[in-house]
Amino acid sequence: MNPSSTIISPATGYCLLALFSGLWIYLGRQWGKRAKSYEDYAVAGRRVGLALGTATAVATWITSNTTMLAPQFALQLGVWGALAYSTASFGLFAFAPMSGRIRDLMPDGFTAVEFVKRRYGKAGSVPFLFISLFYALTWLVSMSMAGGKLLEVLSGVPYIVGMSVVLGVCTIYTLIGGMYAVIGTDFIQSLVILVGLIVAAVAVMLQVDFETIHTHLLEERPMLLSVFFPAALMALFNNMLFGFGEIFHSNVWWSRAFAMRDGVGPKAYALGGLIWLPVPIVAGFLGLAAPALGIGVSHPDTVGPMVASSLLGVGGAVLVFVVVFCSLASSIDSLLAATSDLIVNDVFEPLRGGNLRDRTKRRVGAFSIVSLGCLAWCVASLNIGSLATVLFFAGPMVGSCIWPIVGGLYFRRCGSLAACLSMILGSVTGLIAYFAIGWFTASLIGATVSGIVFGVVTWVNPTRFDFQLLRAQKPEQRDLSQTNKLTDGVIH
Numbered sequence: 001m002n003p004s005s006t007i008i009s010p011a012t013g014y015c016l017l018a019l020f021s022g023l024w025i026y027l028g029r030q031w032g033k034r035a036k037s038y039e040d041y042a043v044a045g046r047r048v049g050l051a052l053g054t055a056t057a058v059a060t061w062i063t064s065n066t067t068m069l070a071p072q073f074a075l076q077l078g079v080w081g082a083l084a085y086s087t088a089s090f091g092l093f094a095f096a097p098m099s100g101r102i103r104d105l106m107p108d109g110f111t112a113v114e115f116v117k118r119r120y121g122k123a124g125s126v127p128f129l130f131i132s133l134f135y136a137l138t139w140l141v142s143m144s145m146a147g148g149k150l151l152e153v154l155s156g157v158p159y160i161v162g163m164s165v166v167l168g169v170c171t172i173y174t175l176i177g178g179m180y181a182v183i184g185t186d187f188i189q190s191l192v193i194l195v196g197l198i199v200a201a202v203a204v205m206l207q208v209d210f211e212t213i214h215t216h217l218l219e220e221r222p223m224l225l226s227v228f229f230p231a232a233l234m235a236l237f238n239n240m241l242f243g244f245g246e247i248f249h250s251n252v253w254w255s256r257a258f259a260m261r262d263g264v265g266p267k268a269y270a271l272g273g274l275i276w277l278p279v280p281i282v283a284g285f286l287g288l289a290a291p292a293l294g295i296g297v298s299h300p301d302t303v304g305p306m307v308a309s310s311l312l313g314v315g316g317a318v319l320v321f322v323v324v325f326c327s328l329a330s331s332i333d334s335l336l337a338a339t340s341d342l343i344v345n346d347v348f349e350p351l352r353g354g355n356l357r358d359r360t361k362r363r364v365g366a367f368s369i370v371s372l373g374c375l376a377w378c379v380a381s382l383n384i385g386s387l388a389t390v391l392f393f394a395g396p397m398v399g400s401c402i403w404p405i406v407g408g409l410y411f412r413r414c415g416s417l418a419a420c421l422s423m424i425l426g427s428v429t430g431l432i433a434y435f436a437i438g439w440f441t442a443s444l445i446g447a448t449v450s451g452i453v454f455g456v457v458t459w460v461n462p463t464r465f466d467f468q469l470l471r472a473q474k475p476e477q478r479d480l481s482q483t484n485k486l487t488d489g490v491i492h
Contacts, residue, residue: 007309007317013155016318017162020325021169024185025176028333031184032177038361041178042110042341043259048183050267053260056183057272059190059330060252061092062279063139067197067324068146070280071304073235074287077440078223080232082284087236088243092273095247099257099265101409105470111338112254112405113346116419118470119408124419129346131401131423132251135394136339137376140167140332144380147328153302154309154317163380166325170332171373175366179259182333189326194275196323200308200316201282204289207311213292221291235440238395242443245398248405251338340368392439396430396446397423403447403454415463418454426450 035041048056066085073081106115113132117125144167151162173181223229247253257265286307293307305324309317344364349356356364400423407414430446437445 008155008314008321010156012318013151013157013162013321016155016321016325017151017157017165020322020329021165024169024329025173027185027188028173028177028181032173032181034180035178038358038365040180041362041365042337042344043255044179044183046259046261048256048260048264050264050271052183052187053256053264053268054271054275055190056186056256056330056334057092057269058275059186059193059326060256060334061088061272061276062190062193062327063143063146063331066276066280067283067327068150068302068304070283071285071287071290071307073239074284075290075303076287077232077235078217078221078229078288080229080236082281082288084232084236084239085280085284086277087240088246088280089273089277090240091243091247092269092276094244095253096266096269096273098248098406098409099253099260099269100263102254102257103260103262103265105409105467106258107471109258110255110345111341112249112251113342115254115470116404116408117346119465120404120416120419124404124416124423125346127420127423127427128249128401128404129342131394131397131427132249132342133339135246135250135398136252136335136342136372137379138394140335140339140372140376141379143167143328143332143335144376145383146324148380148383149302150305150321150324150328153305154321159383160381164377166328167332167373167377167380170329171336171369174333174336175369178365179255179337182337183256183259185333186330189330192326193323193330196319196326197279197282200312200319200323203316204286204308204311208289208293213289215292217288217292231438231440234444238392238440238442238444241399241402241447242392242395245395245400245402245443245447249398249401251342252334255338255341336369336372339372340365343368392442393431393434395439395443396434397427399430399443399447400424400426400450403451407454407458411458412465412467413462414454414458414465415461417461418457421457422450422454425453 034045037045039045070082070085073084075081077084102109102115106118109115113125113129116128144163147166148159148161148163151157151166152159173185177184253269256268260268283304286304290303290307293310305317305320308320312319344361348364349361403422404414404419408419426446426449429449430442433445434442
């Protein structure tokens with residue numbers, strides 16, 4: 001991109017990059033000093049309170065997708081598109097009571113895969129682990145791509161440079177402080193994001209003539225105002241189910257449920273959903289305004305920052321830069337920390353026979369964070385596709401996890417066969433729809449097929465699971481505990 005066509009100069013872009021990079025690394029190091037053990041490093045000692053819990057939920061869910069994809073949805077799909085992304089808040093509302101259930105059933109747990117393995121056995125955990133790792137990578141890549149695109153559009157900083165710095169900084173401070181660093185920086189980032197969005201929204205609305213925008217859309221692009229726009233309606237339900245699947249299955253949210261004190265999770269996630277709900281609606285308005293304002297859009301996923309920056313000038317561009325940089329960091333660090341937990345607890349430790357020393361788990365966790373950062377960089381450097389096409393490729397997979405998670409948490413009759421088949425068949429049919437129909441149908445179809453399969457197999461082949469088995473820290477410890485009880489009975 002030609003630097004002369006950008007709103008802020010490359011020099012300003014590099015200065016902002018350096019400023020916030022140094023700030024997040026410093027804050028991450030300060031917060032990370034509290035991590036004295038692996039439990040501190042992975043789940044912040046299970047002592048996170050309501051304020052930090054709410055802040056980390058809000059900051060993590062206000063991703064670059066919220067500030068960049070919501071306007072893209074509105075630009076391409078109209079009013080329903082602007083509302084579609086806000087349905088992701090329903091996932092937070094639904095996960096609120098589930099987080100309390102998770103904390104109660106597994107007070108010493110670390111990951112979502114750990115729950116699936118205890119609940120459904122190895123057969124159910126294998127596809128779930130694959131989906132979790134694949135989704136984490138696609139989200140990491142989409143966040144990294146967003147950072148590079150944002151800096152290039154606003155300041156002319158080359159895509160590869162901006163992407164590398166954003167990803168590298170998050171990797172460094174997450175590596176230093178683990179979950180303590182993630183949640184601590186999330187608290188600051190959530191405040192910056194919310195204040196910045198309010199200021200930007202008010203400033204834009206003061207300069208926009210709503211009647212002109214409505215008239216222009218009615219004359220030039222009436223379908224964007226239609227409540228019967230088929231693609232938009234499918235995208236609405238597709239995004240809602242994608243949001244449910246994202247939150248229900250992702251270890252980003254499970255690790256926070258384990259990190260919060262007893263009773264905090266339900267309140268924190270409910271408050272987080274309320275605070276987050278209006279954000280994509282406000283961001284989506286920017287996409288609707290673009291055609292009427294005559295702003296040319298070469299890349300739909302950058303329409304939000306372009307509109308705000310064009311209306312508000314240099315100050316607006318800087319504000320957009322700060323908000324999106326914070327939203328990127330708050331999501332990338334969470335993904336790195338939560339996914340490294342999966343690798344440590346559900347890949348490396350089982351391969352080594354379990355019961356690793358605390359120091360070994362810390363080292364493996366640190367290595368995993370660096371490896372994930374490098375892998376995400378390699379894929380994001382290719383800069384293939386838009387943010388929506390990259391992220392929603394994982395949509396049918398996460399959508400197929402909704403029913404196994406809900407059924408596994410609340411119903412005894414759900415078994416391993418139902419969970420395994422529903423995840424596999426839901427993922428396959430959803431991916432077929434992704435390529436045959438479009439990304440805006442994949443999660444909807446995947447979740448629907450998964451739900452039907454899960455229900456039918458559970459009805460035909462019911463089980464009777466004892467939820468008390470989830471409380472043992474590890475399967476091998478549970479077996480040892482049962483053996484000890486039998487031995488005690490013989491001795492006494």
